Amino acid sequence: xxxxxxxxxxxxxxxxxxxxxxQLAGLADAARKPATTDLGISDDTLIxxxxxxxxxxxERGSTLTILSPRAAGxxxxxxxxxxxxxxxxxxxxxxxxxxxxxxxxxxxxxxxPQFPGVxxxxxxxxxxxxxxxLGFVGVNLNPDPSGGYWTDPPLIDxxxxxxxxxxxxxxxxxxxHVSSCCNPNFHHTGAHYINADTAAFMQLIQGDLFxxxxxxxxxxxxxxxxVPYHWGRYRGLSLxxxxxxxxxxxxxxxxxxxxxxxxxxxxxxxxxxxxxILFASEMLGAVPGIDPATGYHFDDTxxxxxxxxxxxxxxxxxxxxxxxxxxxxxxxxxxxxxGAAA
Amino acid sequence: xxxxxxxxxxxxxxxxxxxxxxQLAGLADAARKPATTDLGISDDTLIxxxxxxxxxxxERGSTLTILSPRAAGxxxxxxxxxxxxxxxxxxxxxxxxxxxxxxxxxxxxxxxPQFPGVxxxxxxxxxxxxxxxLGFVGVNLNPDPSGGYWTDPPLIDxxxxxxxxxxxxxxxxxxxHVSSCCNPNFHHTGAHYINADTAAFMQLIQGDLFxxxxxxxxxxxxxxxxVPYHWGRYRGLSLxxxxxxxxxxxxxxxxxxxxxxxxxxxxxxxxxxxxxILFASEMLGAVPGIDPATGYHFDDTxxxxxxxxxxxxxxxxxxxxxxxxxxxxxxxxxxxxxGAAA
Numbered sequence: 309x310x311x312x313x314x315x316x317x318x319x320x321x322x323x324x325x326x327x328x329x330x331q332l333a334g335l336a337d338a339a340r341k342p343a344t345t346d347l348g349i350s351d352d353t354l355i356x357x358x359x360x361x362x363x364x365x366x367e368r369g370s371t372l373t374i375l376s377p378r379a380a381g382x383x384x385x386x387x388x389x390x391x392x393x394x395x396x397x398x399x400x401x402x403x404x405x406x407x408x409x410x411x412x413x414x415x416x417x418x419x420x421p422q423f424p425g426v427x428x429x430x431x432x433x434x435x436x437x438x439x440x441x442l443g444f445v446g447v448n449l450n451p452d453p454s455g456g457y458w459t460d461p462p463l464i465d466x467x468x469x470x471x472x473x474x475x476x477x478x479x480x481x482x483x484x485h486v487s488s489c490c491n492p493n494f495h496h497t498g499a500h501y502i503n504a505d506t507a508a509f510m511q512l513i514q515g516d517l518f519x520x521x522x523x524x525x526x527x528x529x530x531x532x533x534x535v536p537y538h539w540g541r542y543r544g545l546s547l548x549x550x551x552x553x554x555x556x557x558x559x560x561x562x563x564x565x566x567x568x569x570x571x572x573x574x575x576x577x578x579x580x581x582x583x584x585i586l587f588a589s590e591m592l593g594a595v596p597g598i599d600p601a602t603g604y605h606f607d608d609t610x611x612x613x614x615x616x617x618x619x620x621x622x623x624x625x626x627x628x629x630x631x632x633x634x635x636x637x638x639x640x641x642x643x644x645x646x647g648a649a650a
Numbered sequence: 651x652x653x654x655x656x657x658x659x660x661x662x663x664x665x666x667x668x669x670x671x672x673q674l675a676g677l678a679d680a681a682r683k684p685a686t687t688d689l690g691i692s693d694d695t696l697i698x699x700x701x702x703x704x705x706x707x708x709e710r711g712s713t714l715t716i717l718s719p720r721a722a723g724x725x726x727x728x729x730x731x732x733x734x735x736x737x738x739x740x741x742x743x744x745x746x747x748x749x750x751x752x753x754x755x756x757x758x759x760x761x762x763p764q765f766p767g768v769x770x771x772x773x774x775x776x777x778x779x780x781x782x783x784l785g786f787v788g789v790n791l792n793p794d795p796s797g798g799y800w801t802d803p804p805l806i807d808x809x810x811x812x813x814x815x816x817x818x819x820x821x822x823x824x825x826x827h828v829s830s831c832c833n834p835n836f837h838h839t840g841a842h843y844i845n846a847d848t849a850a851f852m853q854l855i856q857g858d859l860f861x862x863x864x865x866x867x868x869x870x871x872x873x874x875x876x877v878p879y880h881w882g883r884y885r886g887l888s889l890x891x892x893x894x895x896x897x898x899x900x901x902x903x904x905x906x907x908x909x910x911x912x913x914x915x916x917x918x919x920x921x922x923x924x925x926x927i928l929f930a931s932e933m934l935g936a937v938p939g940i941d942p943a944t945g946y947h948f949d950d951t952x953x954x955x956x957x958x959x960x961x962x963x964x965x966x967x968x969x970x971x972x973x974x975x976x977x978x979x980x981x982x983x984x985x986x987x988x989g990a991a992a
Contacts, residue, residue: 451835457799458835493793493800498852498887502876503845510840530883534844534876540911541872544937544948545840553942569882575917595886600895606886 314588385455456491464515505533532563564588656930727797798833806857847875874905906930
């Protein structure tokens, strides 16, 4: 079984975008607010909307995709906290419908109703809802709800602890994933995403978060940002700042394989412990198009992993399936119930 | 000849720090302002202060080091524009004295008197002074004078053009290098530096800066941030956003080798054209200490380059010397005058 741990729903029906427009228009003119959160999207339209993903699953050979709302769409910095709450609920409900319609293809990960400067405590109701009522197996946690100005505290601050407590209680991981960026210095997929990954990992080095939350699991997407390339820097900084090897993070922190060329994947699998690598492609996402150097899509990351020399079958199994099931225990239980042995 | 293209003066005599304290104290109490910019540091004290660097040059086998004021020390966000101007001048003068005292060991790169929200035009006088009067071969340009909040425009904005015009006129490159960070989300050497490198390169992809300044040369330090690890992402983004291969940047953009482990250097030399790689170690800088995995200092980057298999002698010569002399033409002329053939 091959599980793709990081994909966003980037082929949403137009009705979702129309809802969002009306929702935000409602801030300026209450008369334009959407009257209902029923988007009027039929099951058939929903299923058709993910035809590209289903085609790629079949072509590339992945079994199941962990799907969450479009990352850039979360836009936590836009509007008000109430807008963010409604938008998260609507977006999560759509993911839930897809996972219910296509349970063999998708498992859900939720968007939290974050808002800059507002305690993450306020996200707990939606976190409980997506896990307990919608059956989601994780959430995306935005370390910078300001959208590129980084005005909230770092992830190791007690500010975030209510979320971590609930994640541990519910036994779900969080992927640390920013959203769109309103700072013109950072292209969202070319700088803001990668920088957030790097910043998050460095924050974790600086703190002692996993002493307080030994069961907490955090996934750093996009191959861990700059971290594996600068693994020597981070090992050195951990030793000099914390007097301990970087290993102290490796029971709790995981990197995905959204790295879009073979040399990058080779580096990742060489320096980061195999137990900490989760297969993912972010397909239909950040980098569209075909690499003229290979003739294949940039985001066909399975091909790169297949090509890494010296990677044992056991290691491949960990990356493609076992690690994902370990990090997402609710997904593991879901699959076990359906008869897929771990 | 082995030229180390990126080192900061991180072993400054205490008198420099005392000056800075008095300078900043003067903001609150004018009576505490330093009466003079003469730091009272003797030549002997200056020479002794760089004994660690000279020792490492000898041990590691580098010939000449391009030295600039401590990067984190620039702190462009602190104080006022006038404070920044005085601080840059004092810091640059110290580098100049070192380069004059030890001309075979050091060549100078300057700090600009930047200040957030203030036009880079105001830096031109100091830029001209360090090149024309102090004989410096380049400058560090801070893409985020705010120190971690990124409130100034991106590097491709016309805001920065006066600096680029002067750099081209003077025939010196700029290293894009941030300073200390007052945003608690970003550890300065563990996140802010690397993120700035990544953001800068992505800005260059988004713009057409080198159409306007075909002679401009920019050095992205710390191995190019996350860029080489995500080379596929950046190649793909360049193709999808600009409809052209990333090669269009490679006559103007260079990465240094401040990457502190062998697999990182292997990746860098594999994916980035050899002509675009400049040897550097940032020695006595970001990552102190010895890597327990190798028994050598993390920042002994020459060892990694020596170990890369399949790197031709011609390529090594480019990385260690020829590229640096091409990117820093004033250094090349200085060396040629001293009889070191290119």
